[in-house]
Amino acid sequence: MTDRRAVRHRAPSGAADAAALPSRPSVVVVGGGIAGLTAATGLAERGVAVTVLESSDVLGGRVAAWSERLPDGSTVSMSRGFHAFFRQYYNLRALLRRADPRLERLRPVDDYPLVDGEGRRDTFRGLPRTPPWNALAFALRSPTFRLRDLVRLNARAAAPLAAVSVPRTYELLDGTDARTFLERINFPPAARHLAFEVFSRSFFAPPSRMSAAELATMFHLYFLGSSEGLVFDVPDSAYDTALWEPLRAYLERLGVRFRLGTPVGGVARDGSRWFVDGAQADGVVLATDVAGLRSIVAGSPDLDSAGWRDRVLGLRTAPPFLVLRLWLDRPVLAERPAFLATGGLHPLDNISVLDRYEREAATWAARHGGSVVELHAYAVADEERVVRKRLLDRLHRLYPETAEAAVAGSSAQWRQDCPLFGVGDFTRRPRVRTPFDGLVLAGDGIRIDLPVALMERAAATGWHAANCLLARWGLAGHELTTVPVRGRFAPLRLLASLGG
Incomplete structure (x- = not known):
């Protein structure tokens, strides 16, 4: 972490270890992806007894890896695809440091060019790291962006891009799709396809279906809110060997139990006790994908808060x-x-x-x-x-x-199991806390009012879910870190507040 303006969000105070309590709390974490493993880490490090239930046979969720066999008989590694580990993913990196303190299993990708159908190329190599000069330099050296395009931008309409504040940005822009917003600010079409569309589609949705608020938050996270730069890292080997096997070993040393190949159809409660697939616990973290969460809630009559239940069942998946x-x-x-x-x-x-x-x-x-x-x-x-x-x-x-x-x-x-960050979805999205004492949610489709996205949102909600349960038992939580929680430039924040 090199950005001096990164924000540290203080953790709830309390006892350092569950050994100080009259009895040791227990938690079942449903889901062995980033969110679930983060929550398990946060709880186990405070002495809570944790069991992780994962429906598949491997850990990592959408960042899992496994072995397959080619026709020639050779064994190869396979995954669900490339993931970029950006330097401003502070909470994800905090998780990975548990098993790799110096992050030696990550290696930098110095550049990732962008090319369009006309053969025009952009690059992130050599950009300044400090906002707004990083975005300005990228725009001015791009073959799809000219100085006259800067003059033609609708500054007031574009101000929210540089004045992000969560949840205020969602109040302003969540009712508009990303494509309409870019047209409204007169962003040049060629640059829109080569730059913004590349990033918006990494959210697994076309710009016409993606919330403009998510686009603005993304722009803040990667460009105007952070001076970490757009260079990212990738694991030096398959996700299982580089990330999840070492983290599993770390967690097992803390006493965490793993039950893989264990789908969960629902949860039940009796007073303060929770029941999940035959296990009893004082708390539950539901850290599944959208479809899994909907299925569990639909199969859990005890989760009977109608408004909350409707929010969960209304979650949408991307194409x-x-x-x-x-x-x-x-x-x-x-x-x-x-x-x-x-x-x-x-x-x-x-x-x-x-x-x-x-x-x-x-x-x-x-x-x-x-x-x-x-x-x-x-x-x-x-x-x-x-x-x-x-x-x-x-x-x-x-x-x-x-x-x-x-x-x-x-x-x-x-x-088709990624959450859709669609128009109007933000206010309907369930939060980490639920109406049920001892039950929390985590995952990249869960609402948290911080400038985070994708894998970093999964990690941030995982830490927050652990903190919510730890605070319930008077145990100390874990600090979260994010890029600045609002735009770095006061004049642009003012302009946005005036109707940008």
């Missing part, structure tokens, strides 16, 4: 996405970046060359003289077969050398 990983019999050219983002090249959103940074992929590529390439398509509207063909066509156009490569193996992940 499906496809991750296609290819094991090729020849390498891609050396000048290809480890990660390339695309705009206006539907349905392709990015290309990753995994053997540039992931140990398992590099080992396979070296052994076979080939490469491991991954293609992403977010917010898909077509059927999987059509999308796969179009992804390959785009790959062959951008990296022509792959057209002649034989495919030694391929693996596809077609999923």
Whole structure:
């Protein structure tokens, strides 16, 4: 953490360990993704007895990894796709430091170019890190943005981009979709596709369905609210070996029990006690994906608060996405970046060359003289077969050398389990606290009034969920850290307050 203006959110005070209590509290955490593992960490470090129930056979949730076998019999690693670990993901990094104090298992990706259908390229290499000069330098050196475009911007309408304050930004913009907002501020169309659309689609929704408030918060988190820069890190090996196996070992040393392959159909309560899949506990953390949370709540008659129940059951999932990983019999050219983002090249959103940074992929590529390439398509509207063909066509156009490569193996992940950050969703989204004493929620689809997103939102809600339960028992919580909670520039905050 290098940003001196990062905000530390004080933790609730209390006893340092549950050993100081008359009896040791117990908690069942449902979900072994980032949110659930974070909550388990926060609780176990204060001496709470924790059991983690995970429906799949691996930890990590949407950042899980597992082994598959190619037609030639070789064993390879597979996941749900590339994830960027940005430097301003303070709460996620705090979790990972439990098992890797110096974050030595993360390695930097120095640049990730953006290219559009016209062949125009942008880059984040060499940008200043301090706002607003980072965003200004990016805009002025972009082939899609000219000085005259700055003059034509509607400054008052655009002010919320630089004056983010949660939840005020959602009150202003959550009723508008991101595409309409960008049109309203006169953001140049070419730059919109090459820059904003790339980021908005990483939220698994097209700009026409994404909340403009989420777009503004994203812009604050990555550009105008933080001086950490847009450089990010990636694990140096598969997610399981780099992240979750070491963290699981750390948690097991704290006494955490894991039950994998254990789906949960519902929870019940009797007075102050909770019952989950045969286990009794003093508290429960529901840290599943949207579909899982809806299913559990629907199957739990004791969760009988009508308004809250409606909020949970009304949560929406984003359109499906496809991750296609290819094991090729020849390498891609050396000048290809480890990660390339695309705009206006539907349905392709990015290309990753995994053997540039992931140990398992590099080992396979070296052994076979080939490469491991991954293609992403977010917010898909077509059927999987059509999308796969179009992804390959785009790959062959951008990296022509792959057209002649034989495919030694391929693996596809077609999923629809990411939360939709849609127009008007913010006020309807359930919070970490619930109407039921001892039950809390966590996950990237859960509301928390902090400038966080994606994996960082999952981690932040996980820490907050643990803190809510710890405070119930008089135990000390864990500090959270975020980028500044409002725009860094007072004149722009004033302009936004006047109707931006």
